[in-house]
Amino acid sequence: MKNIKLTIEYDGKRYLGWQRLGDSDKTIQGKIEATLSKMTGEELEIVGSGRTDSGTHARGQVANFKTMSTMTPEKMMNYLNNTLPRDIVVTKVEEVPERFHARYNAAGKQYSYYVWNKETPSAIERNFSYHCSQSLDIKKMQAACDKLVGEHDFIGFSSLKKNKKSTVRTLNSITIDKKGDLIQFKFIGEGFLYNMVRIMMGTILAIGSGEMELEVIDEVFDKKVRQTAGETVPAHGLFLDEVYYK
Known part of the structure; x- marks a missing residue:
């Protein structure tokens, strides 16, 4: 076989x-x-x-x-x-090899989230990016990304209701690449919880637009409450780029 x-x-x-x-x-x-x-x-x-x-x-x-x-x-x-x-x-x-398992052998993943940051939406990018018309501060967003990187309990950045398994995950890096009006946020980590990238993105954008302060990230980690974080941004801006195997 x-x-x-x-x-x-x-x-x-x-x-x-x-x-x-x-x-x-x-x-x-x-x-x-x-x-x-x-x-x-x-x-x-x-x-x-x-x-x-x-x-x-x-x-x-x-x-x-x-x-x-x-x-x-x-x-x-x-x-x-x-x-x-x-x-x-x-x-x-x-x-x-016979023992290879796509899920259990995965050592990490890379996701990208795309934001169209312009007052007017894009007819071309509309199915592959989230339209954010508000002005965004890249430096504030990078500071938010830096706070998220590392080993943390990400339950507050997840839509999980109840979970007996560990919700501690390690984020290796989050980078921001702005090309014109399109911003790419790249997340690399060992594993991700349900809706984790989309909720982190909602929080990062809220900090970048001034709706939330940077300290909200510490609050989410401390309280472990989903409602403390930003919104869950739409799925159509999210891409699974790569799965890493040892």
Whole structure:
């Protein structure tokens, strides 16, 4: 039996997120599984590196599945990209060791969030960035990013209701890159909680616009209360760029 690793790019606008849903075929996982089952004649289940929310995009989602198929990775890739919807593309197919697991073996991830910072919205960028018309102070936002970096309990920056597992995570870096009216915020970390990037972004933008003070980050870490942080910004500005493996 082969263990096959997929690297996947997708535009999440039309989909209800990554995870398969029993009452809908509008998920990334569901579309890929249906295509793989048709390709191999087997009932296959793929394991993703993690879930992405409805509307979130990916440049480097990773998944794996096991199959008895004798098709080469090249033929699998050609079949998938000729059969899947055009907003889902498999950029790499490779055979990996039997013990490889896309989720459990992931050592870190990189996400990007894009903000269109101009009074008028963009017709071109509207599906791939969040429109913020307020003036933003880059220095204040970078100071907020610097406070978030490191090992912290991020439960206050998450939509998790109850969780028995640890909510301590390590953020390796957050960088800001402004090109014209488009601002890219890049998050690299060992792991992320549910809605963590989107809530951190809402807080960073609130600090950058003057709606919140920098000290609110310390308050969120101390109180561990979601309501203390900024809003959850929309999913369509979020991209899963890359998943890191040892």
